[in-house]
Amino acid sequence: MLPDALKRLVHELKKLPGVGPRGAERIALWLITDGVGVSSALSDALSAAVEEVGFCPVCGTLTRKGEQCPMYTDPSRDKTRICVVEGPLDAVAIERSGVFDGTYHVLGGVLSPLEGVTPDDIRIPDLIKRVKDDSVVEVIIATNPSAEGDVTANYIADELRSYGIGVTRLARGLPTGGLIDYADSDTIEKALENRIKL
């Protein structure tokens, strides 16, 4: 039904995270019609990004290939406070809030015995090395509020216990703007457990 070249484009677009079969068709059609100017800009941006973007060898955050990230190299940022996140985009989201002036440590995943993901696979030894090398005073664990995120957070907390530093985790509760009648039971349970005196 679709011309072969368009089928192939839809096939590739469907592989993108969050893009379903119908979304891929709409994007493909748009790219060859209204968005035909975007098509070449997109191809160029894509090859430039693949070529130029890398990960900070210390933090695992996104940066220019072969360079340390701007957060780690900024002398005004507090290297003694490390925020541990699962992926580089989590660090981007926390940076966007503008309330953290320490540095990040990207795990690149979570512990998962079922999928064979061990502490060595997710840069936990690197984290421990940084704790020692940079005289870290606090590690803030910002793994996702999921079962795997919990397991990973607890494992890291145990590993760091002997260093006598502060290990904390992001608070659980109601998200700003969320509706209580839409909140799941676990969120409400956590919000009650961690309720704050006014």
Place this chain on the structure above:
Amino acid sequence: MLPDALKRLVHELKKLPGVGPRGAERIALWLITDGVGVSSALSDALSAAVEEVGFCPVCGTLTRKGEQCPMYTDPSRDKTRICVVEGPLDAVAIERSGVFDGTYHVLGGVLSPLEGVTPDDIRIPDLIKRVKDDSVVEVIIATNPSAEGDVTANYIADELRSYGIGVTRLARGLPTGGLIDYADSDTIEKALENRIKL
């Protein structure tokens, strides 16, 4: 926060229909990491599609550039029945159902006096020409069930009245698999109005 090359990629990806700012970030990160193999395949597929895909000069459907579409050139299909759709992907969706063996006529839009879209802008003169040239017996109007879709359908029906052919429109009612308590009032109204004797 994001390296420049990645920012640029996110900026281009955000222009795609249905891709929001967070979605664009996730796609961009995936393309330069896990999906790095897809990146070049995607660029290739994109330029091939821009180069090779065009629109049937008769039907306005997607086809190889400079060619008539396979539906119009297939001698087993009924050229005397035309299904009128807003966009080429609507024809793809109807083809997927496999229940229509006529041909299509893509309007490429809907009438919108506010946005200055007139009948000449949406291939209505071409449709009338086809009705005459191909001795059409039925025009099935498959514009979207929206206010503009309704206006466009009614306009086409009026224009075709003098030709003494059948002009029909896709039925309105509950979508298969839809839940009645989720259906909007207009859908329920149409489903009641058009109820079928069992």
